[in-house]
Amino acid sequence: MDFRPVERASQAFQQSVTAEEVQAVCRRVFGSDARVVSAVELGSGMYNNTYRVAVAGQERPVILRIAPEPGRQFRSERELMRNEYASLPYLAVISPLLPRVIAADWSHEVIGRDWMVQSLLDGVPAPERLGDYPRTLWPAFFRQMGAIARQVHAVRGPRFGPVTGPGYGTWSEAVVASLEDIAADLDSAGLDAADVRKVAAVAGHHHAVLDEVTEPRMTLGDFWTLNAMLHGSTPEPVITGVFDTDRTCWADPASDWTIRMAKAKTDEREAFWDSYGPLDQSAAAVWRARIYEARHLGAIRLERHRLGKADAVHESYGAMAALLAELS
Structure with missing residues (x-):
């Protein structure tokens, strides 16, 4: 796998997951034989960790977003990813503009953080x-x-x-x-x-x-x-x-x-x-x-x-x- 996380100080709020954890997430989403070709972390966001992930056999890359560990979240920003997921039925008015949710997992069974896989937006x-x-x-x-x-x-x-x-x-x-x-x-x-x-x-x-x-x-x-x-x-x-x-x-x-x-x-x-x-x-x-x-x-x-x-x-x-x- 070509894994390119954003390098950050150990005390920084955002902390990348490992290449193995990205692979584990993709196997849960795309099946046990799924193989990640590349995972490049995008540095524009300031809250979740966001990766552009290419999976062998998938026509297009996907976006993997990983929430901060629960203990690092402020009260006023608690479980924001779950809030986004719950809001989607109310955002149908702009649904053509929104990424499609491929999978979301709040179980913490794969990694100890909430995560969501979404379609890659054009543009x-x-x-x-x-x-x-x-x-x-x-x-x-x-x-x-x-x-x-x-x-x-x-x-x-x-x-x-x-x-x-x-x-x-x-x-x-x-x-x-x-x-x-x-x-x-x-x-x-x-x-x-x-x-x-x-x-x-x-x-x-x-x-x-x-x-x-x-x-x-x-x-x-x-x-x-x-x-x-x-x-x-x-x-x-x-x-x-x-x-x-x-x-x-x-x-x-x-x-x-x-x-x-x-x-x-x-x-x-x-x-x-x-x-x-x-x-x-x-x-x-x-x-x-x-x-x-x-x-x-x-x-x-x-x-x-x-x-x-x-x-x-x-x-x-x-x-x-x-x-x-x-x-x-």
Whole structure:
């Protein structure tokens, strides 16, 4: 087997499995005689370990995604791969863009981690392909992003919270629980979580504003340029795939990471709103957006800690302080 894992420090959050473990997974999926020709780890993801695997006798390579060991997962990121798998029936509206699940295994019988084998999407990762086009054509890409987000956000759910639960009857309960989980994770990482707890307290005190959102809608949680595929040869950008949908949640669509990123800059991404439509600009919606931004900042702080970016972790406290000043 041609096995090419990403080399990482022993203390890094992501840790590769062995060539033998990749072979064992493929034998479970494709049969006891299956032989892995190559397994190349893809380094673009920051949570799961992802491999492009070629198996003898299979027409196309497949994607093998392996979750972190259970003991390494934060409370706020618990069993994300299982959450993605459970969300697929609700994502039928974009099913032509999603990879097909070939096999998923939560038993830990082969390796001590959850794993999923998926079909290989056609196209080129958007960060690698978009720059090939002149910027005058980039609005077409963001317009498609807006259309995809609008389709997903139209899907109604049974209760608020992650698809696999826990579920909440009100949006404020879900938001406060999420903030409390992030604070607990920061505690476990040895980081100061006082500001996140202050945001949770503000959200709880003003729960009526959050609870103006009464209908749970599907949100992708992490959909932006990094999780899109583009056609390799079309004269303008054409999205051919969407992947890594493990942070799906029943929520207020305005709380989605996609909306945050679409609002982040005044540039070609403004075309996103052409297809998505305008956001609610009421005083209550603006206040809720600040709570959502605080929650994003808490999650970003955890990710920066996981990646060993101490300076970026420190910077998050100033940004959170500014938000708390606006919320008070």
